[in-house]
Amino acid sequence: MAIISRGFHGRRPAPGRNLPPGQYEVHDFPVLSAGPTPRVTHDEWEFTLTTETGARSTWDWAGLMALPGETPTVDLHCVTKWSKFGTRWEGVSLDTLLADVETAADFALVHSYGGYTTDLPLADLLDGQAWIAHRYDGEELAPEHGGPARLLVPHLYLWKSAKWVRGIELLLDDEPGFWEGLGYHSYGDPWREQRYQGD
Numbered sequence: 001m002a003i004i005s006r007g008f009h010g011r012r013p014a015p016g017r018n019l020p021p022g023q024y025e026v027h028d029f030p031v032l033s034a035g036p037t038p039r040v041t042h043d044e045w046e047f048t049l050t051t052e053t054g055a056r057s058t059w060d061w062a063g064l065m066a067l068p069g070e071t072p073t074v075d076l077h078c079v080t081k082w083s084k085f086g087t088r089w090e091g092v093s094l095d096t097l098l099a100d101v102e103t104a105a106d107f108a109l110v111h112s113y114g115g116y117t118t119d120l121p122l123a124d125l126l127d128g129q130a131w132i133a134h135r136y137d138g139e140e141l142a143p144e145h146g147g148p149a150r151l152l153v154p155h156l157y158l159w160k161s162a163k164w165v166r167g168i169e170l171l172l173d174d175e176p177g178f179w180e181g182l183g184y185h186s187y188g189d190p191w192r193e194q195r196y197q198g199d
């Protein structure tokens with residue numbers, strides 16, 4: 001019998017025409033927000049990484065723009081069952097932001113302007129899997145989709161891609177975010193249909 005550990009994830013399909021179980025394709029870009037859209041200007045915007053020892057690194061908008069950018073094209077999968085193929089983004093890889101951060105943490109709690117939070121293993125933010133995205137389809141990211149900037153972590157259900165991101169807290173122990181505390185799955189792999197706790 002094969003033993004598959006909790007952290008194991010097999011090869012995922014490359015972006016394309018692959019629908020995870022239970023999903024259907026959409027061509028528009030639905031807006032799903034648990035509250036009002038925070039209005040944050042580029043001048044006000046700050047992003048802070050905090051480690052388990054309390055060490056902080058902060059980037060303002062100019063600091064973010066000065067970092068090397070990437071242009072991922074990815075498929076999005078929302079837990080409410082819509083998927084959108086081939087979305088084009090521009091942003092800064094979390095590998096870049098975390099490059100000089102010393103940490104022994106295994107988990108990350110992502111914080112948004114407006115109070116939304118979501119948690120995930122730190123490993124899922126690394127190795128080209130996650131970005132702080134600030135442009136979508138050749139334009140500045142619209143406020144309703146998370147502008148000025150959102151987390152983009154497309155290999156997990158889209159509730160992990162926190163809009164209006166303001167910081168990431170690195171933690172030794174997992175702490176549930178907003179939806180995770182309301183019964184959604186702590187990991188949220190669309191290919192294993194991990195929608196709710198116990199899936």
Ligand SMILES: Nc1nc2c(c(=O)[nH]1)N[C@H]1C(S)=C(S)[C@@H](COP(=O)(O)O)O[C@H]1N2
Nearest residue numbers: 030031032033034112116145158159162163
């Ligand atoms: N800050 C914040 N981020 C959020 C949410 C939210 O309510 N607040 N909703 C999540 C959910 S459930 C989904 S499906 C996606 C929706 O992103 P979209 O509105 O750009 O489609 O954002 C995620 N990120």
Ligand SMILES: [Mo]
Nearest residue numbers: 032078079159
């Ligand atoms: Mo969602």
